[in-house]
Amino acid sequence: MTIGIGIIGCGFISDAYLRGAARSGHLSVLGVADIVPEAAAAKADAHGVAARPIDDLLADPAVEIVVNLTVPLAHAEVSTRILDAGKHVYTEKPLAATFSAASALVAHAAQAGLRVGCAPDTFFGAPHQAIRRAVDEGVIGRVVGGSVGFYNPGMESWHPAPDFLFKPGAGPVLDAGPYLATYLVNLLGPVRSVVAAGSRGRDRRTIATGPRRGEHIEVEVDTTVNAVLEFASGADVALTVSWDVPGTTRPPIEVYGETGTLSGPTPNWFGGEVRTTGGGGEWRDIDVSRFAFGEITGEARPGVIVADYRSIGIVDMALALRSGRPHRASGDLALHVLEVLEGILTAAAEGRRIEMATTCERPAPLPPGAGEEVLEG
Numbered sequence: 001m002t003i004g005i006g007i008i009g010c011g012f013i014s015d016a017y018l019r020g021a022a023r024s025g026h027l028s029v030l031g032v033a034d035i036v037p038e039a040a041a042a043k044a045d046a047h048g049v050a051a052r053p054i055d056d057l058l059a060d061p062a063v064e065i066v067v068n069l070t071v072p073l074a075h076a077e078v079s080t081r082i083l084d085a086g087k088h089v090y091t092e093k094p095l096a097a098t099f100s101a102a103s104a105l106v107a108h109a110a111q112a113g114l115r116v117g118c119a120p121d122t123f124f125g126a127p128h129q130a131i132r133r134a135v136d137e138g139v140i141g142r143v144v145g146g147s148v149g150f151y152n153p154g155m156e157s158w159h160p161a162p163d164f165l166f167k168p169g170a171g172p173v174l175d176a177g178p179y180l181a182t183y184l185v186n187l188l189g190p191v192r193s194v195v196a197a198g199s200r201g202r203d204r205r206t207i208a209t210g211p212r213r214g215e216h217i218e219v220e221v222d223t224t225v226n227a228v229l230e231f232a233s234g235a236d237v238a239l240t241v242s243w244d245v246p247g248t249t250r251p252p253i254e255v256y257g258e259t260g261t262l263s264g265p266t267p268n269w270f271g272g273e274v275r276t277t278g279g280g281g282e283w284r285d286i287d288v289s290r291f292a293f294g295e296i297t298g299e300a301r302p303g304v305i306v307a308d309y310r311s312i313g314i315v316d317m318a319l320a321l322r323s324g325r326p327h328r329a330s331g332d333l334a335l336h337v338l339e340v341l342e343g344i345l346t347a348a349a350e351g352r353r354i355e356m357a358t359t360c361e362r363p364a365p366l367p368p369g370a371g372e373e374v375l376e377g
């Protein structure tokens with residue numbers, strides 16, 4: 001089964017999607033488009049696909065899913081256009097720049113009978129699925145708490161056009177937060193409420209790489225935020241996102257249960273190792289290889305932290321469309337995650353606890369196996 005997809009937004013992250021789609025037996029890229037035609041032409045050349053005007057791509061009946069890889073402030077507008085063209089949409093995170101725009105988008109799709117999928121799909125990764133399995137099987141008993149974080153000195157050190165990252169709609173809460181919050185909702189279920197505090201390390205950042213090296217960016221968002229997520233399950237998890245951290249030894253993921261701890265790699269990527277004290281005694285490794293998706297890219301193994309299978313969420317959505325089952329990286333999940341993240345920003349700005357209005361089901365766990373065939377059922 002192959003499904004025709006189109007891509008709108010040909011910037012930095014589009015290479016990962018085009019590589020993933022090319023390696024998948026289930027996706028056929030029928031065209032790429034961008035508001036800047038030269039950007040689409042460059043990616044088309046690099047990946048051997050067609051560059052097309054946006055309207056032409058949206059009018060193609062062979063395109064069933066359109067992937068929105070534009071910047072966060074354009075997500076809602078571009079995704080709405082995709083739905084209006086009668087196509088299913090899969091978008092990069094966040095679902096929209098605001099919870100209210102995202103709610104309207106999800107409602108619009110439901111009314112039109114179309115699907116919304118949203119990144120991140122990193123929770124499909126082998127170590128993250130292995131932790132989910134361990135929690136579900138009671139390896140650490142009832143989960144009481146946890147500590148998760150994403151920390152680095154600043155995105156301006158490697159991104160050639162990082163302006164959008166320091167503006168409303170991004171910042172570490174909306175840029176890195178979706179990885180952590182999606183991971184946690186997949187693991188523990190929906191969030192009931194959040195509390196948080198935020199700060200800004202510097203008012204101005206300097207681009208360190210690419211043709212705009214040396215240019216300044218005015219910072220308009222908090223770049224360090226500490227939050228506590230209070231889950232409906234009763235677990236409380238500390239979440240830190242920061243672009244003001246020169247170095248750290250704090251683990252990216254720890255989950256504390258009544259009878260043990262699970263420790264895992266950052267959900268910013270698909271790979272890495274998992275350790276636990278569950279069952280008592282010393283730390284021991286959990287075998288994550290049976291959840292591996294290495295077959296898809298052929299280049300990365302589960303233990304390789306930067307394993308990148310971006311597009312697996314689209315494959316899952318494509319297969320789910322054909323079989324009629326729910327897809328995992330869903331609009332409902334992304335909407336709840338965005339409410340949590342916006343709640344963190346509001347809690348930090350106003351110094352109060354924010355209750356969630358939305359909830360969602362945990363995505364179905366991936367059956368152990370290797371490659372895309374485990375998604376077919």
Ligand SMILES: NC(=O)c1ccc[n+]([C@@H]2O[C@H](COP(=O)([O-])OP(=O)(O)OC[C@H]3O[C@@H](n4cnc5c(N)ncnc54)[C@H](O)[C@@H]3O)[C@@H](O)[C@H]2O)c1
Binds near residue numbers: 039
């Ligand atoms: N850079 C990363 O490592 C990374 C990783 C994961 C996710 N993401 C997410 O992917 C998305 C894109 O990030 P990026 O780093 O590729 O950004 P980018 O700025 O490099 O690329 C965005 C592209 O979208 C195009 N675009 C903007 N508005 C448009 C519109 N209205 N219509 C059509 N095209 C439009 C731009 O011309 C540009 O080519 C963001 O949502 C980001 O959060 C980025």
